[in-house]
Amino acid sequence: MNTDVPVIELRHVEKCFGDAHVLKDVSLSVMPGEVVVVIGPSGSGKSTLCRAINRLERIDSGEILILGEPLPEEGHELAAVRAELGMVFQSFNLFAHMSVLRNVTIGPTEVLGVSKAEAEREALELLERVGVASQAKKVPAQLSGGQQQRVAIARSLAMHPRAMLFDEPTSALDPEMINEVLEVMVSLASQGMTMIVVTHEMSFARRVADRVVFMSDGAILEEGTPGAFFEHPKTERAREFLDSIR
Ligand code: ADP
Ligand code: MG
Numbered sequence: 278m279n280t281d282v283p284v285i286e287l288r289h290v291e292k293c294f295g296d297a298h299v300l301k302d303v304s305l306s307v308m309p310g311e312v313v314v315v316i317g318p319s320g321s322g323k324s325t326l327c328r329a330i331n332r333l334e335r336i337d338s339g340e341i342l343i344l345g346e347p348l349p350e351e352g353h354e355l356a357a358v359r360a361e362l363g364m365v366f367q368s369f370n371l372f373a374h375m376s377v378l379r380n381v382t383i384g385p386t387e388v389l390g391v392s393k394a395e396a397e398r399e400a401l402e403l404l405e406r407v408g409v410a411s412q413a414k415k416v417p418a419q420l421s422g423g424q425q426q427r428v429a430i431a432r433s434l435a436m437h438p439r440a441m442l443f444d445e446p447t448s449a450l451d452p453e454m455i456n457e458v459l460e461v462m463v464s465l466a467s468q469g470m471t472m473i474v475v476t477h478e479m480s481f482a483r484r485v486a487d488r489v490v491f492m493s494d495g496a497i498l499e500e501g502t503p504g505a506f507f508e509h510p511k512t513e514r515a516r517e518f519l520d521s522i523r
Contacts, residue, residue: 280309282345284440284471285330285362290339292325292495299325300336301495307440312472314482314503317492318518323475326492327444330473331359344439360388363433363441367449369425371417371432377404378413381432389436396435403431407461423454427461440471447478477522483507491515 283306292300299322307313315323328334330341332348332355341348343362349355371380381400385391391399404410407427409420417425426446433441443462447455459481466472466485476482482489482503489506491499493514499506510516 286342288340291337299495310469311487312466312485313488314486315475315490321492322495327442360436361439363438365429365443365446367445369429377428381435384436403434407431422450423457426458443474445475
């Protein structure tokens, strides 16, 4: 892999919803193997940023490059790029009527053309890796929230993504389930996965983030190492925000 090209790069991205200016001149590069944690108050544009990277949301101006190539407008090219960017949301978004195993194999068999046997072999490996292999035959509703979120991660990994985007993956979970999901993410990070993680889990950010990006009101106000950002936030907005969640 070319290690000089950012896996994800945003250049001067602007986005409005009607009168609301939701992304303001957002520029961000994520290099291979980097873990970038995005934090900021509710409504600051974090989810819109994640969705824009997958083109689930169109941007008004600026550029988004994936592995140095402009994000395609639509069609097969866009589908191919989406397959390279795993996305895990707050709500687990599993297919309710399918088994856990099928949730993980459907992408590889339907999109990547992998054989059923091969997809199942790999799915079981992935489910093992996230600690839910014993649940493979159940449907999502029979699993806890933490287990479902780990299945969602396995499902993304089954597509062999070049990067993973996590949008508040633990904020819908009961407290006792948060750590089991964070541990899977810590392990992914330690294996070199390129990641953007929107989260308010500060201990996670301190442990795994190479960089913390602070967003407020649609703009990136600060960017730095976790140590620098948490100990010495430069802006009043960041200080207020950190006080509010500590
Ligand atoms: P965050 O994830 O940081 O809480 P969001 O990206 O979800 O912030 O939202 C940023 C702003 O954009 C908010 O003011 C939100 O109300 C607005 N917004 C998000 N999605 C839409 C939409 N589809 N239509 C209109 N406004 C939206
Ligand atoms: Mg959000």
